[in-house]
Amino acid sequence: MAKEFKTLLNQITLPYELAYGATWTRFFEGMKEKKIYGTKCSKCGRVLVPARTFCPQCFVDADQWLEVSQEGTLLTWSYANYRYFGMPTDPPFISAMILLDGTDVGFLHLVAGFDLDDFDVVRQKVKTGMKVKAVWEDDRKGHIMDISYFEPL
Amino acid sequence: MGRPVAIIGVGQTKHGRRMDVSYPDLVREAVLRVFEDTGLTPDDIDGVVSGTMPSMMEGVALTHFYFADAMQAVGKPIMKTETCGSTGVSIAHTAFYWVSSGMADIVLAVGHEKMNEGDSQATMTTVAEPFYQHYFAAGAPGVFSMQSRLWADRYGISEEKIRDAAAYISKTHHDSAFDNPYAHVKVKVTIEDVKNSKIISSPVRLLDVCPNSDGACAVIFASEEAVHKLGREKVAWVRGIGFRGEEYYFGDSDKVVWQSAIQAAKEAYDQAGIKDPKKDLDVAEVYNPFTFQEMMFYECFGFCGFGEAPDMVLGGAFARGGQLPCAPSGGTLCTNPIGATGLIRVAEAALQVMGKAGDHQIPGAKMALGHAMGGIDQFNGVMIVGSEF
Numbered sequence: 001m002a003k004e005f006k007t008l009l010n011q012i013t014l015p016y017e018l019a020y021g022a023t024w025t026r027f028f029e030g031m032k033e034k035k036i037y038g039t040k041c042s043k044c045g046r047v048l049v050p051a052r053t054f055c056p057q058c059f060v061d062a063d064q065w066l067e068v069s070q071e072g073t074l075l076t077w078s079y080a081n082y083r084y085f086g087m088p089t090d091p092p093f094i095s096a097m098i099l100l101d102g103t104d105v106g107f108l109h110l111v112a113g114f115d116l117d118d119f120d121v122v123r124q125k126v127k128t129g130m131k132v133k134a135v136w137e138d139d140r141k142g143h144i145m146d147i148s149y150f151e152p153l
Numbered sequence: 154m155g156r157p158v159a160i161i162g163v164g165q166t167k168h169g170r171r172m173d174v175s176y177p178d179l180v181r182e183a184v185l186r187v188f189e190d191t192g193l194t195p196d197d198i199d200g201v202v203s204g205t206m207p208s209m210m211e212g213v214a215l216t217h218f219y220f221a222d223a224m225q226a227v228g229k230p231i232m233k234t235e236t237c238g239s240t241g242v243s244i245a246h247t248a249f250y251w252v253s254s255g256m257a258d259i260v261l262a263v264g265h266e267k268m269n270e271g272d273s274q275a276t277m278t279t280v281a282e283p284f285y286q287h288y289f290a291a292g293a294p295g296v297f298s299m300q301s302r303l304w305a306d307r308y309g310i311s312e313e314k315i316r317d318a319a320a321y322i323s324k325t326h327h328d329s330a331f332d333n334p335y336a337h338v339k340v341k342v343t344i345e346d347v348k349n350s351k352i353i354s355s356p357v358r359l360l361d362v363c364p365n366s367d368g369a370c371a372v373i374f375a376s377e378e379a380v381h382k383l384g385r386e387k388v389a390w391v392r393g394i395g396f397r398g399e400e401y402y403f404g405d406s407d408k409v410v411w412q413s414a415i416q417a418a419k420e421a422y423d424q425a426g427i428k429d430p431k432k433d434l435d436v437a438e439v440y441n442p443f444t445f446q447e448m449m450f451y452e453c454f455g456f457c458g459f460g461e462a463p464d465m466v467l468g469g470a471f472a473r474g475g476q477l478p479c480a481p482s483g484g485t486l487c488t489n490p491i492g493a494t495g496l497i498r499v500a501e502a503a504l505q506v507m508g509k510a511g512d513h514q515i516p517g518a519k520m521a522l523g524h525a526m527g528g529i530d531q532f533n534g535v536m537i538v539g540s541e542f
């Protein structure tokens with residue numbers, strides 16, 4: 001049937017140096033100190049997390065900084081047990097959207113702290129609406145993964 | 154809306170794993186077919202619009218330059234439009250604007266992708282910036298399964314019912330793909346096969362998910378004047394278009410009562426004079442890379458109320474013989490060369506209202522919707538075509 005033709009193996013690797021700017025820098029400095037910072041919009045009053053330079057809806061500066069709660073409610077989650085090239089997080093893992101107490105937007109991170117290998121166990125353990133709490137790395141680098149994960153309370 | 158514009162012909166490649174052709178040759182296959190379908194030649198074309206997913210998909214940047222020859226764009230104006238998964242609908246919109254504005258009479262729109270040449274999930278994850286979301290946006294399935302769980306919990310739809318409805322959708326689309334000569338995945342599946350297939354990202358299973366396809370689609374848009382000059386009878390008039398975006402971060406806006414989908418459809422309905430989409434539309438090519446998400450689009454597009462889609466699906470409302478048949482081509486679920494996919498939705502809608510959809514024709518279809526979604530649930534685009542203006 002279909003004739004097989006040759007293929008060319010190609011790989012492109014490019015290094016980048018991305019500027020954090022003032023807002024990300026302050027947010028990640030906070031992570032080093034086990035603090036999660038948000039900013040409050042001066043117009044709509046929403047508390048945005050991670051901290052933002054401006055409110056995406058009002059387009060005004062969101063320059064009122066506040067440390068937000070490290071506990072929140074699980075809004076939704078998904079269990080990933082597949083792998084792709086350059087995947088930054090090792091599967092299996094649970095991606096989660098968490099409403100940190102006192103904030104107004106969903107915060108993305110991981111839920112873990114128990115055996116993730118068996119999905120049936122995961123399904124029993126993880127429920128939308130449950131309370132979760134941040135667990136921190138001992139060696140923090142000023143990075144989003146300074147929070148190891150959120151664990152069920 | 155500017156001056157009237159019609160789709161006068163479409164061309165598609167056989168979609169699938171196409172390691173038998175180089176990328177430019179794949180593009181040319183679709184372009185040759187649209188010229189064959191319309192009887193036009195490259196000399197008739199005033200301008201070319203092209204689009205794909207991010208360059209990382211195939212590792213070649215600015216592919217509209219690479220394909221200038223394959224699209225016969227030499228000596229003509231060329232534009233690239235790129236909005237991730239909704240690229241194909243954006244290409245159609247761009248071609249429409251160009252003709253509707255009076256700046257061109259006949260425009261060739263081409264969408265293309267070769268997803269088997271790289272790593273599609275790795276490519277899509279580059280849509281998430283590397284400071285924050287990149288770590289948690291586990292490819293497309295991870296994002297869409299978070300969204301579907303949000304929806305199920307909001308309306309208290311049982312996991313069992315959702316699974317049944319998703320399996321029904323998967324089975325019927327896989328059946329339909331057999332009637333589409335260009336479709337990629339052609340396998341018979343049963344409801345049980347879908348429900349027992351491997352979990353990709355719970356609740357999403359293998360048969361709830363689209364394939365990685367290679368393919369291209371070409372569509373020719375013409376002004377009313379050109380349609381009359383060419384003496385064309387069976388054309389698909391563009392009756393309405395809508396496109397909306399929302400905030401970049403996934404957690405910033407509601408992905409259930411999903412404003413970009415709701416407003417994009419509403420804008421197109423208002424232009425087309427559609428009051429009750431379930432009655433006024435005859436067929437809809439809803440973008441459905443995931444069975445669960447397809448049901449959310451039914452709700453956002455007003456085909457049924459919020460939280461009602463699973464029951465409606467199980468009642469057959471959106472099946473081939475139902476009140477509003479959705480994705481009779483087998484849809485994105487069975488064929489997804491992403492940069493082409495949205496344009497395929499528009500092309501399939503056009504084929505339906507021109508009465509040229511062959512074995513998957515919905516009898517008497519006069520008004521059809523094509524749609525696609527892009528980004529981390531960020532953009533939605535709609536184009537409605539009709540047999541009459």
Ligand SMILES: [Zn+2]
Binds near residue numbers: 043044
């Ligand atoms: Zn605001």
